Amino acid sequence: MAxxxxxxxxxxxxxxxxRIQVTTWRAAYRDLLPADVLDALDGAEAEETWRHTIEQGPARVFVATEGPWxxxxxxxxxxxxDESAAADGTPVPDADQVALVSTLLVEPRWGRRGHGGRLLAAASAAMRKDGLARGISWVAEADKASMGFWGLAGWAADGTxxxxxxxxxPLREVRMTGTLSLELEK
Known part of the structure; x- marks a missing residue:
């Protein structure tokens, strides 16, 4: 591996x-989302959204590379x-220490090479430096690959x-939660 x-x-x-977002959604979510929704994905609009997020937040964005790609x-x-609240909308006691991993995507042709774990570890380290201790992420319940990834990271569905x-x-999503103290296996 490079x-x-x-x-x-x-x-x-x-x-x-x-490009990664559009390519990955069209490949990985073709059984979860209607074809017209996937066909309507606009790369230029996504590019502008990500440029804004990178420059102004609120999230930090990290990229994984392999060689030059x-x-x-x-x-x-x-x-x-409201994202970390209990199912009934009640704020959780640790709300000021919860990170939201809003997106984690690896282009399918680069999957199963450790990129997802490295991305989660980098984001987790940055969030810990910001004083956060726990993370959440919403995952399509029918997306078995993503559910498996989060499980391997030690995260679990919290019932929400x-x-x-x-x-x-309808697209049913499960909220996964876990520690931001992650260690990659060597």
Missing amino acids: EASVRLAEPSDAVEIA HVGFVAAGMSPQ VRTLDAGGR
């Missing part, structure tokens, strides 16, 4: 981050209180679910 690394994203990475990315930051309107089709 040299793999993770680094903080720069505005110039937005075009590759958008961008292969994945993660976005994480302080969780809004939500259903989104995915182009007229």
